[in-house]
Structures are given as C-alpha cells and as structure tokens.
Amino acid sequence: xxxxxxxxxxxxxxxxxxQINCTYQTSGFNxxxxxxxxxxxxxxxxxxxxxxxxEEKGRFSSFLSRSxxxxxxxxxxxxxxxxxxxxxxxxxxxxxxxxxGTGTRLKVLA
Amino acid sequence: DGGITQSPKYLFRKEGQxxxxxxxxxxxxxxxxxxxxxPGQGLRLIYYSQIVNDFQKGDIAEGYSVSxxxxxxxxxxxxxxxxxxxxxxxxxxxxGDETQYFGPGTRLLVL
Numbered sequence: 001x002x003x004x005x006x007x008x009x010x011x012x013x014x015x016x017x018x019q020i021n022c023t024y025q026t027s028g029f030n031x032x033x034x035x036x037x038x039x040x041x042x043x044x045x046x047x048x049x050x051x052x053x054x055e056e057k058g059r060f061s062s063f064l065s066r067s068x069x070x071x072x073x074x075x076x077x078x079x080x081x082x083x084x085x086x087x088x089x090x091x092x093x094x095x096x097x098x099x100x101g102t103g104t105r106l107k108v109l110a
Numbered sequence: 111d112g113g114i115t116q117s118p119k120y121l122f123r124k125e126g127q128x129x130x131x132x133x134x135x136x137x138x139x140x141x142x143x144x145x146x147x148x149p150g151q152g153l154r155l156i157y158y159s160q161i162v163n164d165f166q167k168g169d170i171a172e173g174y175s176v177s178x179x180x181x182x183x184x185x186x187x188x189x190x191x192x193x194x195x196x197x198x199x200x201x202x203x204x205x206g207d208e209t210q211y212f213g214p215g216t217r218l219l220v221l
Contacts, residue, residue, distance in 0.1 A: 004152075030207075031207075033209055041214070041215070042200055042212040042213060042214050042215045043153075043200070043212050044212070045209045045210075045211065048209055087152060087153070089153075095158075095166070096141060096158075096160065096204070097155060097158060097168065098143070098153075098155070098210065100145075100152035100153040100154075101152050102150075102151055102152040103151075103152050
C-alpha cells in the first residue's frame with residue numbers, strides 16, 4: 001500500500017529555521033514533491049526530489065532518503081508570509097499518480 | 111499567458127442536481143488530474159488522464175464522471191450520486207516528468 005505521514009501542525013518564530021518531516025511507504029517511487037498552500041488557495045510547487053540528497057532553492061531546501069522513505073522541507077529565515085500548509089506528495093512510477101499527505105500547518109509568530 | 115483556469119470559482123448545487131466543473135489549460139500538457147480537498151485534509155485523487163480520450167479512476171471516483179475529448183480540457187461532473195459533494199476541487203496538469211501545476215480551484219457548496 002501507499003501511505004504518507006507528516007505532522008499536523010508546527011509553530012515557529014519569525015527569522016528562525018523550521019524542518020517539516022515526511023515519511024512515506026510506496027510500492028513504486030517516482031519522486032517526492034513539496035507544495036505550499038495558503039488558506040483558501042491552490043497549492044504551489046516548492047521542490048522536487050527524485051535522487052537522494054539535498055535540493056536547495058533560496059530559503060527553501062528539501063532532502064530525500066529513498067532507503068529510509070524519508071524527506072524533509074527546511075525553511076530558513078522564516079517570514080510571516082510562510083504561514084501556510086505544506087503538502088508532501090509521492091508520485092507513483094507506473095501510473096504517475098500523486099499520493100498526498102494531509103499537510104502540515106505552519107504558524108509563524110512575530 | 112499560459113496557465114490552468116478553473117471555473118466557476120464558487121458553485122452551488124441543489125439536491126439531486128448534476129453540476130460540471132470546468133478545467134482548461136493552454137500549457138500543452140498531456141496529463142490532467144482532478145482532486146478533492148476537504149477542510150484540514152490533504153488532496154484525494156478523483157480522476158486522472160494521461161492523454162486525450164483516455165482517463166482512469168482515482169481513489170474516490172464514485173459519484174463523479176469526466177471526459178477528455180480535447181487535450182486542453184478536462185471537465186468534471188459531480189453527479190447526484192455523490193452524497194457529500196461540498197469540498198474544494200482542484201484541477202492540475204503535468205508534462206512528462208515535471209511536477210504538476212494546479213488551477214485556482216472551485217469551491218462547491220450544497221444548497
């Protein structure tokens with residue numbers, strides 16, 4: 001079967017660093033994706049990992065370990081506008097279906 | 111401008127009524143997807159299409175139907191068989207191994 005787990009809520013302070021973890025189980029892996037979703041809006045793409053290691057994009061970085069079924073999204077220099085839900089999704093190799101976690105709601109406090 | 115459009119932004123359905131949600135993309139993407147999102151939840155896949163004139167059921171297809179007669183269009187019909195249709199509906203498209211990109215969504219409410 002396929003399953004994705006991520007924490008429901010996290011709180012951090014403006015200017016700090018926060019790490020959002022995601023663990024997954026899948027029968028056919030074709031990439032792990034992170035999306036940001038502000039309340040009432042559609043998700044927007046943040047990052048994509050298909051090989052092990054760290055991908056860095058400005059203030060956002062994402063890490064993948066396929067052998068451990070584990071990824072994290074690292075947000076640096078947190079800003080108030082980073083308050084949003086962060087969705088972890090795994091793509092299936094055969095069908096190109098995306099399986100989403102329930103999302104992590106991040107609150108950034110002043 | 112290239113992108114994915116969904117209409118309407120808000121849609122109201124009466125009991126026993128079928129409603130159709132529009133999704134159009136001018137990105138020349140082959141694959142298109144429909145998701146449903148309930149409050150505080152992740153996205154659940156309703157239907158997806160890898161190419162024109164072909165589509166497959168996702169995890170929660172009951173009470174929904176789709177068509178893919180044109181590459182740029184993938185409308186979703188919410189039938190009267192869907193007993194709990196109130197949700198945020200998201201359409202997405204993808205080309206090759208790239209990520210999928212989402213439209214702005216349609217919020218469906220039952221009167």
